Amino acid sequence: MRWKLVSTYLLLVIILIMVINIFIGQTVLNIYLDEKKIEILTKANTLSNNIKLYLFTDRVLEFDEYFNRYITAYSKNIGSRVIITNKYKVVLADSNNEYIGKVLKHKEIQSSLAGKTDFGVYNFREYGHVLYTSVPVLIDNKTEGVILISDSLNLIYEKTNQISYSLMIISVISIFFIAILAFFFANFLTKPIKKFIEIINRISYNQLNQRVKINTKDEFKIMGNAFNLMISKLNQVDNQRKDFVANVSHELRTPLSSIKLLSQSLIHQNEKDINIYKEFLSDITSEVDRLNNIIDDLLIHVDLDKEKLNLNLKTTSINFILKKIVSRMTVLAVKKNIYLNMIFRNSIEIKVDSNKIQQAIINVIDNAIKYTPQYGKVLVELYEKNNLAVIKVKDNGIGISKDSLEHIFDRFYRVDKSRSRNTGGTGLGLSIAYQIVLLHQGSIEVESKVGEGSTFYVKIPKNLN
Numbered sequence: 001m002r003w004k005l006v007s008t009y010l011l012l013v014i015i016l017i018m019v020i021n022i023f024i025g026q027t028v029l030n031i032y033l034d035e036k037k038i039e040i041l042t043k044a045n046t047l048s049n050n051i052k053l054y055l056f057t058d059r060v061l062e063f064d065e066y067f068n069r070y071i072t073a074y075s076k077n078i079g080s081r082v083i084i085t086n087k088y089k090v091v092l093a094d095s096n097n098e099y100i101g102k103v104l105k106h107k108e109i110q111s112s113l114a115g116k117t118d119f120g121v122y123n124f125r126e127y128g129h130v131l132y133t134s135v136p137v138l139i140d141n142k143t144e145g146v147i148l149i150s151d152s153l154n155l156i157y158e159k160t161n162q163i164s165y166s167l168m169i170i171s172v173i174s175i176f177f178i179a180i181l182a183f184f185f186a187n188f189l190t191k192p193i194k195k196f197i198e199i200i201n202r203i204s205y206n207q208l209n210q211r212v213k214i215n216t217k218d219e220f221k222i223m224g225n226a227f228n229l230m231i232s233k234l235n236q237v238d239n240q241r242k243d244f245v246a247n248v249s250h251e252l253r254t255p256l257s258s259i260k261l262l263s264q265s266l267i268h269q270n271e272k273d274i275n276i277y278k279e280f281l282s283d284i285t286s287e288v289d290r291l292n293n294i295i296d297d298l299l300i301h302v303d304l305d306k307e308k309l310n311l312n313l314k315t316t317s318i319n320f321i322l323k324k325i326v327s328r329m330t331v332l333a334v335k336k337n338i339y340l341n342m343i344f345r346n347s348i349e350i351k352v353d354s355n356k357i358q359q360a361i362i363n364v365i366d367n368a369i370k371y372t373p374q375y376g377k378v379l380v381e382l383y384e385k386n387n388l389a390v391i392k393v394k395d396n397g398i399g400i401s402k403d404s405l406e407h408i409f410d411r412f413y414r415v416d417k418s419r420s421r422n423t424g425g426t427g428l429g430l431s432i433a434y435q436i437v438l439l440h441q442g443s444i445e446v447e448s449k450v451g452e453g454s455t456f457y458v459k460i461p462k463n464l465n
């Protein structure tokens, strides 16, 4: 990762520096060239004025020793080769004495004959870079001849190359230092990642209490916080799982120990009294029932965990469900001489998973009957409030202390373990009810006073989304 960062960064820098170097080189060359063009053009125009009259005479077609000497002297003076042609492109004078009398077909001469000034840059093997500058010689606005000045650009190219060379050296040195800097920078950047890797490795070895500490104030910090939050959640889930397994084992062991104790007593029993056997065996049967209850509730729990997102939602009459439940529970209530009553304030039809909601309500009403002494009262009420269907279950039973209230929805929690054993409770009923109602985006609330009774409110939203 570090090397990738450094090399990508360097590659970008090198490309950028190269582009800048080429651009600077070109610009410098163009500036020099423009300077040179202006300088030569000024000279050409001066010469053009000087030789106007000469070209106006009729001698223009012949070789003129005097004229050629004049041009040669002028050429020496300005340090460039000068060629003069007439309007038929025939060379009248050449400071190098090479083309006199010949016809020249350079494109610059062509365009100057058309009245324009022209330039051309050429690279000859023997001379190097050369600039051609041509201007027309105008007499009464008519082109009578052309001046072609050719000048070496070698000095300019040399200078430009020198500048490029210096730039190159500066660039290489800069890149070297940038590389060193980039390396340290990348080191600095990848440091938090190293930390992450270290912590992730530790977590893989089940050290879920590990947290990353990142002191930078950038995305790494945000990532670190998100990561820590995730690990906390994982840790929490893991602890819940451990607690759950421990609780389940404990809950299963208690009835098993009882069964073992009872059966051992029976084995060592010398009595012939059949009633004692019957009593012990019925105790064993009730312990087995208890085991069954626990396992049934556990299975419901596992199903709820598994099917979290698979609610079988159907528009259902809550009144109808309640009627069914209450008539079923009446048997239990009658056994305990408890007066179980039901009041419908509204008739409510909402989308619910009917089986699951029934299970939840049964658990709440079952508690109300279970934790209310003989001749008590349980009232089930249905009404609508704030777009919620509310099922209120009120009893005048033993009540729940303030401290216990916050735990009653926890798995396996029972306020009074010994009493609850007699009543066959598993401590899972409310936790199941709570989960089911939560799946329906609802809630369960409790009000209770020890000795006076408890009221449970099961609230389910009317429009589940």
Ligand SMILES: Nc1ncnc2c1ncn2[C@@H]1O[C@H](COP(=O)(O)OP(=O)(O)O)[C@@H](O)[C@H]1O
Pocket (backbone or CB within 6 Å): 363, 367, 368, 369, 371, 372, 395, 397, 398, 399, 400, 408, 409, 413, 414, 415, 416, 420, 424, 425, 426, 427, 428, 429, 430, 431, 454
């Ligand atoms: N209506 C109630 N009155 C008094 N205590 C209650 C009532 N409902 C629940 N509780 C207390 O909350 C505990 C948890 O309830 P629940 O999860 O249904 O377990 P259990 O299997 O013991 O009924 C019960 O053991 C009991 O102590």
Ligand SMILES: [Mg+2]
Pocket (backbone or CB within 6 Å): 363, 366, 367, 425, 426, 427, 428, 429, 430
């Ligand atoms: Mg219960």
